[in-house]
Amino acid sequence: MIDRIKKKAEELLRTKQVDLIIGYKRAPDGVSVAPVFIDKAEETKELIWDTYCVYNLSNYLKDFRGRKIGIIAKACDARSIIVLLQENQLKRKDIFIIGVECSGIVDEKKLLSISPQTSELGFDERCRSCKPSKPPIYDVLIVQEGQRPQAPRLEKDPYGSVRKSEAKSISEKFKLWQEEFSRCIRCYACRQICPLCYCPRCVADQTQPSWLSRAHSFRGNFTWNVTRAMHLAGRCIDCGECERACPVGIPLRDINKKIEKDVKELFNYEAGLSAEQKALLSCFDKNDPEDFIR
Amino acid sequence: MQNIYQPYLAGIIDIRQETPDIKTFKLKFRDKEIEGSFNYRPGQFVEFSVFGEGEAPFCIASSPTRKGSIECSVKRMGKVSQALHELDVGDTVGIRGPYGNGFPVEDLKAKNLLFVAGGIGLAPLRSLINYCLDNRDDFKAVTIVNGARTSRDLVYKSEYREWEKAGDTKLHLTVDCREEDWTCMVGVVPRILEQLKPACRDSSAIVCGPPVMIRYTMPVLLKLGFCAPSIITTLEMKMKCGLGKCGRCSIGNLYVCKDGPVFSLEQLRAFQYEC
Amino acid sequence: MKIGVFVCHCGTNIAATVDVERVSQEAAKEPRVKFSTTYRYMCSDPGQNLIKEAVKKHHLDRIVIASCSPSLHEKTFRKCAEKAGVNPYLMEMANIREHCSWVHQDRVEATAKAIELIRLALAKVSRNKPLEYLYIPIEKKVLIIGGGIAGIQSAIDIAFANYPAVILEREPSIGGRMARFDKTFPTLDCAACILTPKMVTVSQSKHVTMHTYSEIEGVKGHVGDFTVTIRKKARSVDINKCTGCGACYNKCPVRVPSEFDMGLGKRTAIYIPFPQAVPNVPVIDRQNCLWFTKQKCGICKKICPFEAIDYDMQDEIIEEKFGAIIVASGFTQFNHAVYGEYGYGKYKDAITGLHFERMANSSGPTGGKIIRPSDGKEARDVVFIQCVGSRDEQKGLSYCSRLCCMYTAKHALLLKEHNKDAQAYVFYIDIRAAGKNYEEFVKKVQDEYGAVYLRGRVSRIFEKSGKLIVRGADTLSGAQIEIKADLVVLATGLVAQPDAPGLARMLHIPYDRNNLFTEAHPKLAPVETITSGVFLTGACQSPKDIPDTVATASAASVKALGLMVQDRLQREPLVAKVDAKTCSGCFACIQACSFTAIEEEEIEDKRLKKKRLIAKVLEGVCTGCGNCTAVCRMSAIDLEGFSNRQIMEEIEAL
């Protein structure tokens, strides 16, 4: 697979179809993977593709606006590209998507804690509810060869864990999230790693007005985390990068999943399926639920 | 131990509208003791607190020789300066400082001084100009070149007469574009300098203004024969603490707030500062 | 910042429950409040003078008035502030009457609340910005879409005020539905007699331009400045050369069913739809003309003394600017094919009301005889069925078409007048005759013209020995009824034109589930739409009879003229604004704007040194609802007068 990726990337650069390839390379530690930006055809040798390729590289597209970019995209990455197209952050003609078929990526933190005896492969939780293995949008698709271990799918309900949490009592839920949010250090890694957090100036940084407290307190942390989640409502494509980036282990995907579930159930809306789709909160249906309104 | 971040309270005793977007605030410390102990040098700055809005640095525009109050000129820009512009005489602000190195007054003594100012850049120079005029015998000839975009944007207009009247002092005013009823010079500051050709012997040039002006003035001064150590300017950078701790205003290994804001061109060259 | 607080007693309305003096004292302690006082009636002249004087004396630059609801006196105090030399938008009100003194009795509690309400207003006003009224230039021309009676009346009214009006009509002639009617209820004026003079007035007015046989292709812009693209369809006859002599259609060899006569009569391929057509210029029906179908004939061209026939004429696309648009696009008939039981289409003698109108017309295809289309014999027993389509959620329309009761009564009367021996039977559900002299008219038809009214639905119609057997129930007597009818007339309901949604989208006006255009407010703004500068008249909004149509036409004209007479449009500056630096160009706001008041704009981003697209608010179109501000994730778009800073300041002050 990697040979075909390299070949394609090399060709794209050589024929000047793109100015730059965003892909994956081996990190200095020799095991994990780091993003790489290649503008010379001969450097495409550096490219790699394996289950450590966790990054959603579409996050970098905003850094190269106006240039022709080739990007290696898994299914989830491609969905965020769709949202970026939907929100006019990209021009389709400016990007060449090298779609890669993906059977799941690993969770490095999880890998460290797995005992070698088990058959657990250390797949990231996010891959368990990912439906397609092929990107919904691409210019060239590099398919997988042969059998590969597949991230185990979640049984039936992708929102099982959300439903379980929903069933808890209010005070239980509060305690849980108070605990989680209290660890937040407001490094905004969740925002910075998110391909969809491209605002030129995030509300968290604005001072006129000051939307949320800068204080590293429950008050400030709660506001930040809710704001982040709300701003992803109907947009999050569950690439799970925020949770991976969070240094203090806040289960951000769980919050995203909760909204994803509500949005699906209430409005039958799914993000990142079509670039022609209207933004969830910029449209409505006359029959939207209103049983919560007096 | 003292809380180095807590300002002193000061009352606004006068506000002068210099230009449509620049006001000069005259402040008096609420506490007599602080007023007595607040000593500063021309070129130093203070951290201004508008309570509820935040803190921002402004240079002191008044001369330490004129006691009783301090003055700062503020251009309407960000959150704090906007809020400051909304204040009235009688309102209270917080003042922390004085901070920074200030002009090397001792080195300037017995020298000809060339002041080159653009827009609100005259503010720190005014402090030094008035200081020099109040200690007139310590300095040789004083030449002031002051420019602004339009005549409306000239600051401290009311003091020009006083400066002109002072012995061995010349004031050249210039605006960028020709205007009706304007009798002084027309042209951007570097051009005017080229025309005036001020003498460089035993001289120091003190330059302050918008970055573009500084960028184009430096080569002119060098061409006129000023040497890099004798060209002095003040830098502007976002500052927060004023104490060299918060990390914003670092330029090379120095902090503009602590080690600056006054630098000679020679110093700036040392840390590859583009100007 | 120097804020003045003015607390109103409102007689005892506020002062009885709220300790206004204390409120004023407390307000004076707030930061930046330089003056605070109370007065018995702040809105009175002395009260307003007090404000003006205080502003002068204390150099106040912002004002808080604690009194009644802003819905009541916001305008008053804005004006007062303006007169006092304070920008009117630097005034805020604290509602301590409706929201405080009137709803609470405990004096301590009410006073405490009043103080807090003032604190809120102070917080808000401290973040107010001086705003200037917006002015929009106005193109002094009105477009009227539709040349029926609604459009004609609008044009006449506008022309009367010496403003130019343009009628856009897709048929070759103006006149619309009304031109097809015979008599009009309840006065029985001949429709043509009252319509034709109006059509002539329009055609002769120097202020009215007509684009007949033309369609609207697109609308851009906003109130005061609409740019409309119009397709002038190829008429094949030069409108400037033709004198309307009629030589061409008199010699045309082709005969096809006449649309105007509902297919009851014939017309030629080059034709004028009806004798009184305006403009009196024929049009060639290219589908049926031998020249166009077979490249033969060409008689009309040969015969025309004025060389007006132009077979090579092409559709012409023109663009015109307008300051206001009146939509008078009218209605069409309900397609009652869904009612198989009524036999329309199956039985020739089951016809609609409009067919009946043409038959009753003495210059119509039957010369005024009510006949059976099947055999041409004069009809004697005629059954009228009301509510065909209307008031039938299952198969038809949820609404009442409003005129069917009346036109059926009229038909029953006309039937008798045309044929003394005839008998009318009317199946109805209710008689809705709520109009001036309407009820009397229906009664007259029953009493004097012997029309038999039967309350009930027709269950079935079938043909038997040349007659139509109408079976139904008379729910009043409970009896099953069977009538041997010569003719059945279906009172079909009125529905929106099939292309109404397309037009609505072009104009950015909403329409309801029946495709009828929605007015800005059903009661208080019945001819306005939410798109300012676009007005509604006639049946495109809801079924209307002629008097109502004419009334709304004049109403819409007045609204349009209200714009025309202004040099420029003054608008409240409470509109959205985009901060270019913060805008990402995701255009969530454009999608969420109900008024298409936001468009894309290219700017040079100095930071990125690149061109990029951001949102731009069309101030003339923005209504200030603020929805865009809430969908903007980066808060790059803000609403003047209710800005984020103002509201957040209020929240922080709580």
Place this chain on the structure above:
Amino acid sequence: MTATEGSPERKRGKDKKDWEPRIVGFLCKWCSYAGADLAGTSRLQYPPNIRIVRVPCSGRVNPLFVLKCLVNGIDGVLVSGCHIGDCHYSEGNFYARRRFVILKRLLEYLGIDPRRFQMSWISASEGDKWARVVKELVEEIKQAGPNTEFRKGI
């Protein structure tokens, strides 16, 4: 802008026994605000716990406003607009409805008592409904208790 210290009412809030809920209502100026006006004109009595922030339309209400209120320790937040179909701007309340159902469910998921954030449609003619909604709201939020969790820490 320098704000002042709390009112007597706010101070009272610190004493648990006399605690009175503080509620904020974001009311659209065409319907709900006018409805509240009508309640006044009709002299309908209701508890003084609510403070009204006047907005042009329920569609103007940014979820961050609600959030800010809650983390500032406001005990209850109400967003109120025109009934569906009555919106002065024709569609604003549709957008609000969609936006806030997500927020409401999210807040509940994160353990915020659902009684603390509510929505209502109140028309200009429903002065009685306004008075009733306020009464009910005050009762419900009294049961929910003071919103103190966010006051802890910095």
Place this chain on the structure above:
Amino acid sequence: MPSEKFFVKEDLYNKLEELSKEFEIIGPRELPNKGIFYQSLKNTRDLYLGEGFAIEPIKRFFLKPSEWIFDERFRENKNILEGIPLPADKRIIISVRPCETRGLTLLDKVFDSDYKDNFYINNRKRTIIIGLACNKPAKNCFCTSMGGSPIESRGMDVLIFDMDRGLIAEILTDRGRELFASIGEGLNEGQRRLLKEDKEKKKDLVEKKLSPPEGKELDKIFESDYWEDVSRPCIGCGICTYLCPTCHCFDLVDERRKRLRCYDSCSFPDFTLEASGVNPRPTKKERYRQRVFHKFDYFKKNFGENLCVGCGRCIRHCPVKIDIADIVDKVPGLKKE
């Protein structure tokens, strides 16, 4: 009294239990699936004495992520400022890695020099630090290249060595001595030898090495494209700076009628964005370079040491695997023999 003491873990837990009456005990605690966090320990047995690193260094107990600086009030038409009373309660932070304490000694140079930061200094004064020498440095540790080591004891009151059979505490200050007066026993000869061997062994435990170029040399490549290349993957989050034991940039903002001091980061664009819209560090290149230069050039020029202790946190937690050690090591054209 000996300067070394031997005791078993149980003794330590008991001692802490006893001390918790007088002191707030802070120590690392392992939260399942989340990592290790310093927390105020209600139950001293929650104390984590194993290998590994807390995610956040102890910096946050001295230079707090957020703290109120003073209170602004408006009363009867007057502005009044009220200082925030400094906390006086005494604390013990235990099981602290040598590099973290080393970080404090670097912070001391910033906050306990010319303008003295009373908040920081007060926190330093009221806190006793008990370190724990590293038995197994992590793969990203490079403390020995930064002038530290797994047994570095600068800034500590006591340093504990975990020696299989028990713990040996090296008492470094009088405060430490007082604290450990009634626990354990002095070392016997064998133990002393063991400790010595252990120290020797630990010095060489750290595998990762880098030799940061001297300040003057870094100067030369200030304008190099290298910085653009290495900063490309950077997403501009604050993880590396917030988790760094030595990064200390902060912001001062007004909130809720108080002034707040809170962490800020040179990786955020807003950090240097001026009110006029000008940003002297407009792109990731300038921002990342600032971080490297501050650590390995400016601070060294000013204080003679690198502003880095080699704890490896920024590498470990970087979501895009940026390795500052690798970057500094590969600075072009400056390879030393």
